[in-house]
Amino acid sequence: MTDFEPAPLPEQKVRARPGFGRILLASLGIILVVALGGAGAWVLTHQQRVSDQFVVWQYEPTATIAAYAERSTMTGEGRFLFYASRPSIESTESFDTHCASDIEDVGILGCYVHGDRKIFLFNVTDDRLDGLEEVVAAHEMLHAAWDRMSDTDHAAISPLLEAEASARAGDPAFVKTMEYYAKAEPGERLNELHSIVGTEFADISPELESHYATFFGERQALVQLHLTSDAVFTERQVAISNIVDQTTTLKSSIDADYISYNSGYDSLNADITSFNLQADEGGYFTQREFDDRREELVIRQADLDTLYTSIAERVTQYDGLVAQLDDLNAEVTELNQSINIRPRTEGDS
Missing domain, CATH: 1.10.287 (Helix Hairpins)
Incomplete structure (x- = not known):
């Protein structure tokens, strides 16, 4: 048997098509610039969202804070706004430095500080009030949501909130609550209604239910926590x-x-x-x-x-x-x- 050794092939020269590489790179460059330009415009119009994202990346929730978010059925968006507000649980002394009230017979359990965009929560330790802290956490998170809503969004949802308030004008407890807010936080009626309706009212309009679905996966479960603790x-x-x-x-x-x-x-x-x-x-x-x-x-x-x-x-x-x-x-x-x-x-x- 004779060994067969193939003859060597002549050397081939690779010829690039004129301008192809340059055109491709130029096209990629245009796409990149367009993409960055779009992101830049979005960033300019959503600066708070970008700021919130950096806060969320850096914030490490405690196990208790995470449990509040879980049990109150916060969605990803609700949890994002909650964590963007860097919620902290405080004892009486430290809590009162942030959320004190001079009004008699009123218990302050949480507050959203607008300037710092931060949530403070009072440390409720009584086992008989199981579920109360989760409701308070959800209430304050909705303040953070309201704070980030546009004037157009406020204008759209305000009549829906007022309709719910009117439907409960005969409820002494609700009336007393709103009287307190009128005295303690003048000008924040709609802001407070937004948090109260979302966490305490079981039967609301479909439009509002759809709105709150952005923040809670099972809002009725949250309302039940309120009813049980109340x-x-x-x-x-x-x-x-x-x-x-x-x-x-x-x-x-x-x-x-x-x-x-x-x-x-x-x-x-x-x-x-x-x-x-x-x-x-x-x-x-x-x-x-x-x-x-x-x-x-x-x-x-x-x-x-x-x-x-x-x-x-x-x-x-x-x-x-x-x-x-x-x-x-x-x-x-x-x-x-x-x-x-x-x-x-x-x-x-």
């Missing part, structure tokens, strides 16, 4: 109101019957004295007359004793209700302190 207070308020009504009614009946009892016994004692004198002097001509008069006095005494027993029973009931009221008031005091409402001291006006 019920801790409303249930005790209802219980206290019922007890106060019962004690007021009891006290009124006790006082009235005690007056009747005392005057009745005064009259009875006077009649007994008169009966005894008449009996001693032989004033009754027959045994039947004596017995009838005596029986009348005995019946009156028995009736008064029955009335006294009733009074005593109601006093015991009253004292028991007062003890329940004291316990409830103690609970409310604890709950108030846990939501940053401190008891008034001597000298407070």
